[in-house]
Amino acid sequence: MTSKEKEQTIALSAVFQAAELVAILAKTGKVDNASLQPMIESILLVNAPSTEDIYGGQWDCQSNLSLGRNVTRKALSKDRSSVNPDTLRYALSLVHLESKLAKTPQMLSTIGEKISQIEQKKAHYDSLLHENIIAAISGMYQETLSTLPFRIQVQGDSRFLQQPHIANQVRTLLMSGIRAAMLWRQLGGKRWHLIFKRKTLLKALESRS
Template identity: 55%
Template sequence: MSNREKDQIIALSALFQAAELVTKLAKTGQVDQSLLTPILDSVFIMDAANTCDIYGGEWEWSTQLSQGKKLCKQTLGNDRSAVDPDIIRYALSLLHLEAKLSKDKQMLSTVGQKLTQLIRQREHFDASTHSNMIAAMSGLYQDTLSTLSFRVQVQGDSRYLQQQPIAEQVRAILLAGVRAAILWRQLGGRRWHFLLKRKSLIAAFDKR
């Protein structure tokens, strides 16, 4: 497996893990913190030496993104029916949202400026999962990405989605999902690869 293929499956694993976290929150109001933490942490890592360092490092990324890896491989392979359709929908929607963002240079600049402020703010808190940081990430997403012509439509139980802390978590995870989608594009990934490069992507997962 080439370094490019390895990096691509890391980005895809993060994308699908974010999609599952949104699905779980929207339907149950709860998520596994061990899966949430590396996804939110990635938002604040801009100058990593390599892709795996964004998600814990050479020996940790595979564990930290274990659920995303599993879901992405199932989606690409013959076990797609075992994956919640909402997870696939969110993953593809995040890719589409990132494509819209990449064409809006002014929005890209605004996101970059706000992200720089967010990284400075992160220095004052113990963790990315702190409620203040989640609220800040949610605000960044709401002020920028949610104003684009395409929006990710989150469906679930209104009893949960109408609760502010849960709604903020959802938006923070969507922001992290866009982070993964940006990484995927930077590594040469495209949406059509899900159709025409499925076998090679699955092979890359099997080699890891």
């Protein structure tokens, strides 16, 4: 097990946390802010010193991604059947969509510019959970990733998904999942690792417990 594999499990846990939160939000209309906030923060932290720092640093990373780590552990183990099928689908879709984004440099540049604009705006609000911040990130997702041929289809209760604020939260979480999937790829993570390197990833994941 290498330090890179440990970092990969952080990124992978964030992918699964985003996917799980989307699944929960789409069906119940609400999510835990303690799990949501670090995902939003990760989108705006572009030049963090380490993967751990993107999700709260040495002391808070594990607690901030505890939901994602638990889901990842189940998804990589024999307990996979206990993971929400929608969560698995969203996680794999995020990895796939990010691979498409990586081949679109102009869109990456546009996303970078929009993140800088949102970063400047956040000083005007007392929390990143403010609906204007969430709406801005959602708009960024709509103007960029939503225009690619491959789109993530979110399934849930239409009573919730048709509410603008909840739809914005869903898109914001998908953007945070793309951020995590990008990290996963940059750290050498590949889709086939989820099948053929499960034991190695599980060991690295358990070492963070």
